[in-house]
Amino acid sequence: MDGDARVSKRKRNPQLDCVFLYEGGDVAEGMKSEITRVRIGPQVKDIPWGTFQGCRHLAEVHFDEGTNLLTIGDNAFSGCLALRQVTIPTSVTKLDTYAFSDCGNLASVQFSEGLEIIGERAFNRCTELRSVTVPSSVTEVGYGAFTDCTNLTEVILLGGERLLNQGFLDCGFLGGERVLNKKKLSEMIGNGNSLRDCPATNAFRGCPLTTLKISIPRALFERVERLPGECRLSIEQRVHDLRRLELTQDGNILACFPLIRGPSAWNIIEDTNEETAESLHQVIRLISFHELKESSIVIELAMWKSSLVEDRARADSRTSVPDPAKSLIMDYCGFTGFLEPAIEGA
Known part of the structure; x- marks a missing residue:
């Protein structure tokens, strides 16, 4: 020895x-x-x-x-x-x-x-590996x-900041962005028919993968954490009800993309009818809705308190935010058009 x-x-x-x-x-x-x-x-x-x-x-x-x-x-x-x-x-x-x-x-x-x-x-x-979680x-x-x-069916990628398109997260379908950043995905775990400037790594060749799961970006997770408890429960319930989304024990949201086997045992990501994208978009809209609702309450309360200080003698000191002002606030915060169509069940 x-x-x-x-x-x-x-x-x-x-x-x-x-x-x-x-x-x-x-x-x-x-x-x-x-x-x-x-x-x-x-x-x-x-x-x-x-x-x-x-x-x-x-x-x-x-x-x-x-x-x-x-x-x-x-x-x-x-x-x-x-x-x-x-x-x-x-x-x-x-x-x-x-x-x-x-x-x-x-x-x-x-x-x-x-x-x-x-x-x-x-x-x-x-050959006994069945699931792998790759850190961000x-x-x-x-x-x-x-x-x-040969038994690996599930891969979880926690690097959502790189692998989900920021344009989609900011504007959803309205921004014209597909949910996956396929260039970054190909750079990281490219399989088979990768983009021309991202050579395939065939990282999971010969694996019977059925699902690729990608975490939502940390910034979006932190937005949920800042909301009141009842709002977070509303979002969690929506995640449970939607297809192709999963809520982990630590509260993280995973977007799930099905995979099919391609030529030469390559794994090809399929989002049939964009079900994963649609579900993720609904959750983002719901987060934004709760944020906007909470912001509106705070703004109206601040204006109400201000009016009390300026004129304590007024009989009705409650002053709501005028609609044009609300529109400007929505536009400034990037919410304009984002909440349309109206959120189902919110």
């Missing part, structure tokens, strides 16, 4: 092997068949090429809190057939080529915000990153 890699002799019971404490460097080939559990020391900055490749009995990887671990290198955990789940630390910014390739029993991968790059074929042939911090998903993950 290399001098930089050590084993912690903590016995849990006579039937289980020891915890392997990894503190950097190479792992001797003769040790790999014996390792069942690994603890990555806090001083480790990267796990280099092939460190745990072929550790067929490795079932558990624990990263110490406070680690400065930045990179999980090429083939670092490839072929670890007993590995069933892994949580990538928040410090890691890059998963290199084939990092977890051929981990045939890996059923759960938890990525953290801060990860930027998922390298080429990083999860190639991880990820800017690059490499060629074939999830190739031949």
Whole structure:
């Protein structure tokens, strides 16, 4: 065994092997068949090429809190057939080529915000993966990153700021924008028939994907958070009632796009009759409606209080906002024409 890699002799019971404490460097080939559990020391900055490749009995990887671990290198955990789940630390910014390739029993991968790059074929042939959530911090998903993950049916992308068109979010159908920013989507996870200036990465080639879910931008989520409780409940109920939208446990709204299999096992996004776009547009209109209603109340209250100060002797000090003034406020806030047609059921 290399001098930089050590084993912690903590016995849990006579039937289980020891915890392997990894503190950097190479792992001797003769040790790999014996390792069942690994603890990555806090001083480790990267796990280099092939460190745990072929550790067929490795079932558990624990990263110490406070680690400065930045990179999980090429083939670092490839072929670890007993590995069933892994949580990538928040410090890691890059998963290199084939990092977890051929981990045939890996059923759960938890990525953290801060990860930027998922390298080429990083999860190639991880056939037990069924759902993957990609953090908003990820800017690059490499060629074939999830190739031949033959049970992977769902991908959730939390980078809504980049992947949904701002024009659509600002103006809905009236702005003439389609809901997806396909150029950015192709740059990130392009499959098959990508745009000419965005080469296909075929990130999910050979996966039986049925749904691509994209979170609404954080700014829109924060607009909902600022509304009174009853308004938020109204929006949440509308999300539950609409097709192609999903509300997560943390209150985030996901726009769901169905996928079909194209030539050569490519995945093609389909929004039949623009159902996803229409549902998302209804929610945006409802958010704007509640914002406008709350703003109108605040403005009228401010004017009423002002009139009291100016003329306490007036019998009727309540002064409503004149319609022309309301129109100017709506135009200034970008609401003009946006609430038409009237919101159903609001």
